[in-house]
Amino acid sequence: AQSVAQPEDQVNVAEGNPLTVKCTYSVSGNPYLFWYVQYPNRGLQFLLKYITGDNLVKGSYGFEAEFNKSQTSFHLKKPSALVSDSALYFCAVSRDKLIFGTGTRLQVFP
């Protein structure tokens, strides 16, 4: 079975500071890992994915994520947060179907 855990319900960060949203996964075999973002009253938007290769993956809006096989983690990061980054972020793992974590609400304060 595949699963994803997002240990933080909410992350608060000041604008301009770096942000990290945590994700750990459990899957047999090599994982396909994704981050999606959900803005209010909108659907899920793809941010980035890890399939294979370089452990550091760059995505949309300046976000990046680091795949760590030994820690089974795929944390989302951004060097300098913007107020407009405030949204709900979902980590997901896929083998045959996309399975989402519980989501982490990111709040960036001016």
Add this chain to the structure above:
Amino acid sequence: EPEVTQTPSHQVTQMGQEVILRCVPISNHLYFYWYRQILGQKVEFLVSFYNNEISEKSEIFDDQFSVERPDGSNFTLKIRSTKLEDSAMYFCASSFQGDGANVLTFGAGSRLTVL
């Protein structure tokens, strides 16, 4: 940029009534999905659909649920007799390929409220 379109955006229904949620996937996509998100909870997989048949379904997708691609463009989710616990946001998604590495494109969702 191509979009997945869902209608209605919000539907209110009485318990026991039938509901049909509609989706227009991206035109060259071949794989279609329904997910749901109960308020404040995780996004849950319901069903995947390819080549006019269900590829996989979750334990949530019981006999009250059905999916159909009636005319080659629409992809519908029908709930035959709604329950209070069916109240949720339902997301349709599509992808060009069906392997796990593919990115799913999601619609904006249909909010279902069962009274």
